[in-house]
Amino acid sequence: MIIGVPKEIKDSEFRVAMVPAGVEILTRAGHTVLIESDAGKGTGISDQEYAEAGARIVPDAATVYREAELIVKVKEPLPQEYPLIRWGQAIFTYFHFAADEGLTRAMVQSGAVCIAYETLQMEDGSLPLLIPMSEIAGRMAIQEGAKYLERPMEGRGILLSGVPGVRPAHVVVLGGGVAGTNAAKIAAGIGANVTVLDINTARLRVLEDILPKNVDTLMSNAYNIREELRRADLVIGAALRPGARAPILISRDMLSMMKLGAVIVDISIDQGGIAETSRPTTHTSPVYTVDGVIHYCVANMPGAVPGTSTYALTNETTRWVLEIANMGWREAARRHKPLQYALNIVEGKVTYEAVAELFALPYTPPEQIL
Numbered sequence: 001m002i003i004g005v006p007k008e009i010k011d012s013e014f015r016v017a018m019v020p021a022g023v024e025i026l027t028r029a030g031h032t033v034l035i036e037s038d039a040g041k042g043t044g045i046s047d048q049e050y051a052e053a054g055a056r057i058v059p060d061a062a063t064v065y066r067e068a069e070l071i072v073k074v075k076e077p078l079p080q081e082y083p084l085i086r087w088g089q090a091i092f093t094y095f096h097f098a099a100d101e102g103l104t105r106a107m108v109q110s111g112a113v114c115i116a117y118e119t120l121q122m123e124d125g126s127l128p129l130l131i132p133m134s135e136i137a138g139r140m141a142i143q144e145g146a147k148y149l150e151r152p153m154e155g156r157g158i159l160l161s162g163v164p165g166v167r168p169a170h171v172v173v174l175g176g177g178v179a180g181t182n183a184a185k186i187a188a189g190i191g192a193n194v195t196v197l198d199i200n201t202a203r204l205r206v207l208e209d210i211l212p213k214n215v216d217t218l219m220s221n222a223y224n225i226r227e228e229l230r231r232a233d234l235v236i237g238a239a240l241r242p243g244a245r246a247p248i249l250i251s252r253d254m255l256s257m258m259k260l261g262a263v264i265v266d267i268s269i270d271q272g273g274i275a276e277t278s279r280p281t282t283h284t285s286p287v288y289t290v291d292g293v294i295h296y297c298v299a300n301m302p303g304a305v306p307g308t309s310t311y312a313l314t315n316e317t318t319r320w321v322l323e324i325a326n327m328g329w330r331e332a333a334r335r336h337k338p339l340q341y342a343l344n345i346v347e348g349k350v351t352y353e354a355v356a357e358l359f360a361l362p363y364t365p366p367e368q369i370l
Contacts, residue, residue, distance in 0.1 A: 004068025014042025
């Protein structure tokens, strides 16, 4: 199979979808790998390193899309890439369709086979291609929140850890999954007081056991969220519904309960966000303020640390790229249930129920496609 890796063009997206080790694995299996020139530059990988691993370096994205049967990316195609996509061409990347109706309809119209990292699900319910980026985003959320709490950034002007004789900050984490747990762990390690809210009592019991004593757990409901927002200096939005829109947990009127200069870091923004006032931002313009509350809503947070995130992602994706390349997407999905869950749109048909329901599009079960 011919696998193509274009350069990412999303604002301040420095990750790349394949590293030289992955190229070597694929080429040794008899596949051809096309790498767009400078695709790895943001991560610090040169064209020469890719070439030495067996890749063919091509001059532009148009060549990658024209020749490749399987496109491997990090982020969703942007409008300038839509015309390059062919009917029946497989694209393996983070799509997050539930946050973008325009992208959803464009991919339906393109006829592409859209295989989404974020919905590839194992038998135990885990999401192996989402986990490493959730770990990174959760950890980053605390360092970004700490920065925007500083007074020069128009925040409250407080230190997360506090100092002897001065209380530490209060950090509220909405969602006790991978991202939320990592955020709580870092915030607690710094010395903040942390409360994690989740709707799953079994998960809260696990968190009670594994997190430090300066972390409290609380059932997530509207009453408890309101009470915690009143105390919060920093709120981390980390609620997830796989493949579906994130739940809105903070309404506009709740902002008035919060302290002036408090910060919301909405990790869930790539699935629509947990606050009614959340909208996607970029690394070049990451924040805005509503009713005195700073919102940080960068939809590709791990893109800022590609030296970590590229390798963490490709550690997980390479095995699935190899399966698709060896068998073709259809046979690979027949044999591997996780890849069936990853099929979101196939040749004009929406094959992920939550996306079809959200945008009132006809739903086709993946079993029918296969």
